[in-house]
Amino acid sequence: MTKARLGEALLLLGLGEPATRVYHALLERAPAPLEVVGAAAGLTGPALAEAYGELVDAGLASPVVERGGTVAPVPPAAGLEILGRHRAAELDESRITVGGAFEAFRRQRLAGYDDHPVEVVTGAAIAPRLRQAWASARQQIRQMDSPPYLLIPDSTEDALATLARGVTQRVIYSRASLERPGQLEESIEPVIAAGEKARVLPSVPVKLVLIDDAYGLVSLSIREADVHHTMLVVQPCGLLSALVALFEQSWRDALPLHGRTALPGGLPPADRRLLWLLAGGAADEVIAREIGVSRRTLFRRIQVLMARLGATNRFQLALQAQRHGWL
Template sequence: MKDDDNPLAAVGVEAEDERIYRNLLRRPRATLPELAARTGHTMATLRHVLCRLESLGLATRMAGRPVRYVPTRPDVAVDALISRREEGLAQARLAARELLAETPRVENHAPEELVEVVQGQAAVVQRFTQLQQTATRELLVLDRPPYAQDPTEQNAAEMERLSHGLLVRGIYDASALEIPGKLRLAQESAAAGEQARVSPEVPMKLAIVDRETAILPLSTDASASADSAVIVHSSSLLDALVTLFEILWRSALPLPALGSPTRPADMPDPELFALLAAGLKDEAVARQLGVSLRTVHRRVSELMDRLGARTRFQAGLLAARRGWWDPEP
């Protein structure tokens, strides 16, 4: 990392202060004249910088004469700064809630403000991330193309909210799980606490935050990118979207989990079974497993023979009877 980078700016450390801190880390127990000689700064400037470093907990003075400065270990110092910043952000969030409470209800959203249009892929991503970060009770998600973000990368904002105990319910369209690696990401989210289900017919992409705000793309074309979206605030339209989610939730099936510790030991080919139970077609299963379509056909045939099933539907029923999979939502 170069000296003129300033990664600690995120926790309130100015670029010049960080450079002096780095200098101290390389040569601790330096005196003021030694620092001046190494950095080219005047003694007066260094006094101000060191005073700021002390107030941030990045450096301390040693007893005795001449005065020497010792840097605090980076992991300890930065963790403390992050905690301080998080406390400040939490207080700001509470203040925002209090300010909203002071606003007359009729002015929270005027009729013309109940629906917003967000233009541009970057703006859509930013707004979606903001909505996830402000969720306090629950996040309801219909997951299907089109995507504004890379669908092969984990949703870091959701994972962060899950780690803080947010209730997240997600319904994945089977076509979304055909994207290479997407099923694994969905299972990772489920392992982190998301309540995940699968449906063959998710009509749109949608996210609802605390049943107060929703975001959905303007286009439902799966081949397009989500470069524009609609934000819907509390209204009868939002109520209808929540109702739609609940109807789909009741008819959706639980997302099969790979490597589940509760999976029966006698289940043959569990990875293949999980993909089939998720509703993926043979071509998509082959891509997920990294094998040929012919291999998938052979393994499916072996699985059905093991179950004594003539059709895939019958195989699902027989698997449920054996306790391999719970088809009840």
Template sequence: MSDGTPSLGGVGLSAAAERLYRAMLADPLAPPAGLVAGAGVAGPEYPALLAELNAHGLVGSTEGRMSAVDPRIGLGALVRERQSGLDLATQAITGLVAAFTEGQLRADPARLAEVVDGPERVAAAMASIVGEATTEVAVFDAPPYVDKKTSEHAETSLLDRGVRSRAIYAVAALEVPGYYDAVRAMIAAGETARVVPTVPLKLVVVDGRRALLPLAINDGVVRSAILVHPSALAEALAALFESVWDTGLPIPGELEEVAEPLDADERELLRLLNAGVKDEAIARRLGVSSRTLSRRVTRLLERLGAATRFQAGLQASRRGWL
């Protein structure tokens, strides 16, 4: 209202009807003429304004005359009704945006995705979509690699901003010299990681609605990539990540201390076995022969009472070793 009093226009009430309602609340026994005068409305307007208040549930008949309904009841119900309508409208926004996006894509298919050519442009596109991430960056990770240090720096920046980071590594990634230590460092920094035998493609999904797929990597340089804009295609790529994530094995960070602590080699062996790294790569990393590695694995299985490596992983998890 003009005098600074909070208005009821937000619940669909006209200014004149609101003044009449306030007059009725202030003087429940006032006759119609007094209410008209108190509300500052013309006499002929009174029946229509009373009907408006009645339609909003703000007046009712009491002993043959119309009187104001308690605001806690009348206005409370009106506000809840309006809020329910707003909630439904808010829910409709998602569908409307999807329809709008679909229409835009039909009108101009180039909006769906674009090919980014040239190392500089690819790097700029990656920096742009990752820099705009607000909730999560999800990655399929596999060799060959372009610049591990730059990638690690970008991920650390994400985690510092509170953006969730999830990565699915191909086993081959953990066999690259020095890369397993880099992965462990990122897990310690806050990344959640899993490992699978192979990933279907190299991929970065941002907030479940945008994606970047390297197309050509030559001599350690990404020559081209596809940038996927918000669309059903981007959502499908996000769903692909989730489906592979469900099949992956968690890559643990530091092992917890136990009553009978493992030595350093045993702890490392458990981590590598759980990650699915091949025996040849494990032996190379630990600096032992294949025969020595086989004996160490056998001792671990016996200690854990496991018949298979999978059972060993389960037992180690139960004992807090993974």
């Protein structure tokens, strides 16, 4: 790691610039007397004592036992954890302060204007706004997903990163989402495997993303008119409450798309994927393509599964599969 990168990292953790210089010198000269380290960092007297004290307080350096004694860096794990927590607390406090300042401004300066609960975002501004929304989520993201899709680079990686930092994701996919070539394998299954809770409906009433209880993003997608470059940002209001209620009702009606980690009864992965697609209402040719078999082989597999579960039609097969934990 270069000195510049290390310095930037220490500054981000809240250490002052003199302390970062002393830490650089400590790594190069230690074990050595503090005065030698200070000379390498260009500091003496009270300035050196203050800078080195920052390192000791942060758990990055050994304390000075006696005048002229040697000092050295110590394993940083515990110290960095403390610094990280302090930094996170400072950022939370800053966020609250800035938010409060804006609310005060809004009440005092915008009282005479209509406070619009809905913002319209169009064109090239949509993708950055969506990525910003994903990054801002703190507790949960709720989404209704359906084509057509706006090309957003690294969208799957964004979803995986959000899951990795502990944000709950619940997504209702439309049948059209599963039927889109490559969508299931490349975009849906990786995030389900990472912990996303997914369900499927034949169709969803609206393309929707709910960020915590803070705001919602609604896509105005009209396939026939090829107008899918407009998005509404809905702030807390009656409309947002209605969108939350719509999602929760749709979630209750949808079929699970997230199977158990251990496949019950030795169910092969291809058969579980078959059941996922079948429950979502995908056409036979789509299912056959996704699991890589011919339509004739697909029919045979469906018949075997129906016999195994005692189902007389495909609807019963989907219900029985759900009851047995295969979906």
